[in-house]
């Protein structure tokens with residue numbers, strides 16, 4: 001963020017636009033000089049170079065906090081403050097996550113939850129003293145939120161920030177996840193142990209992760225999504241201090257046992273018990289290596305849809321992970337046009353480290369997550385995917401009765417329906433470019449095959465292809 005500066009790649013070339021296109025700062029960065037002229041309290045933090053370029057010292061906590069305060073006030077009509085030392089959010093970066101959720105909600109990949117109201121309802125896990133996501137989501141899009149947290153200072157200041165904005169106060173409720181008073185959902189032994197063990201922090205870092213949803217989400221409640229900017233680090237030493245910024249952050253905000261991987265794993269585990277309470281589960285992920293691992297965990301947990309994205313935050317990349325247990329819409333599962341028996345697509349611009357083998361493994365994980373049986377041959381770089389008899393039968397009952405299926409062959413009309421199968425093959429065309437081919441092996445359920453293949457294409461492109469393209 002800052003003074004219209006373009007992000008530079010390591011090789012010195014200009015990177016393409018990095019903000020979400022609906023982010024109000026995508027076209028032009030905040031104008032520090034204009035804001036300084038309007039807000040005298042901000043002026044002392046703005047330096048103007050000989051060339052007339054206005055800048056802010058992002059290593060100065062007071063400067064970044066004042067910038068966030070004036071941006072929220074000027075551009076969003078939000079009154080806001082945090083005490084010294086609390087994590088200070090940058091408004092343009094936090095807005096990207098909100099707009100990505102907006103995209104997820106408006107995609108017709110999965111149907112809306114049955115008892116959803118007109119107002120979109122979100123749950124912000126770890127809202128912090130800054131309460132930034134509820135304030136942005138409510139002011140930008142009119143969403144309502146429950147924001148949870150566990151520390152006294154976060155709960156007190158999140159509430160203050162809500163109360164300072166009477167026009168939004170009716171949309172935001174803050175809950176203490178440590179109190180967790182109101183659920184009759186069964187608690188596992190592990191959850192009980194966690195609850196009993198959250199007492200006193202050691203060196204400011206909590207000893208174990210408090211409940212995420214258990215006892216915080218009420219039995220009758222449903223949400224369109226949850227979101228989370230988790231504590232990324234295992235310790236404050238690991239968090240270090242980024243010399244280029246001073247977003248600060250206390251130990252409770254920045255670190256937890258096991259770092260983000262443990263925290264998000266906890267969300268994934270909880271999401272299984274709360275699969276009917278949320279349409280989308282989402283979290284920010286700080287490390288790419290963790291993203292891959294967490295995608296596998298989400299799939300193992302049985303999610304029916306998994307999406308990822310990359311957010312670029314100044315010089316730092318972060319990732320978004322989203323999953324749902326809601327069955328994809330029929331038109332997302334099967335093509336409405338007659339299915340074909342052969343499909344192919346190219347994967348170009350694979351991120352470094354992603355070759356044919358990784359693509360094969362990701363494709364295998366994709367089909368396994370859909371509970372399809374996979375036989376992978378890593379010599380010929382192919383996977384044979386088979387639907388169970390029950391899955392085949394269910395797809396046929398859904399209307400996928402296609403040329404070659406039993407309906408067209410009177411001799412088979414009363415025969416047992418056996419599992420449809422197809423083969424996915426990965427070919428290296430040239431370094432960095434792969435061709436993925438799919439062929440239906442027994443000519444039944446071509447609509448299902450067509451739809452699964454297009455979902456595979458979207459998943460592999462999202463997970464493995466560089467966003468810089």
Ligand SMILES: C[S@@+](CC[C@H](N)C(=O)[O-])C[C@H]1O[C@@H](n2cnc3c(N)ncnc32)[C@H](O)[C@@H]1O
Nearest residue numbers: 126127128148149150177210211229230231253
């Ligand atoms: C990195 S901060 C995020 C704050 C804010 N959402 C933001 O984006 O700036 C993580 C927050 O999670 C809170 N937290 C830790 N464990 C939690 C739990 N089990 N439930 C809810 N919040 C938790 C911490 O107290 C901290 O405020």
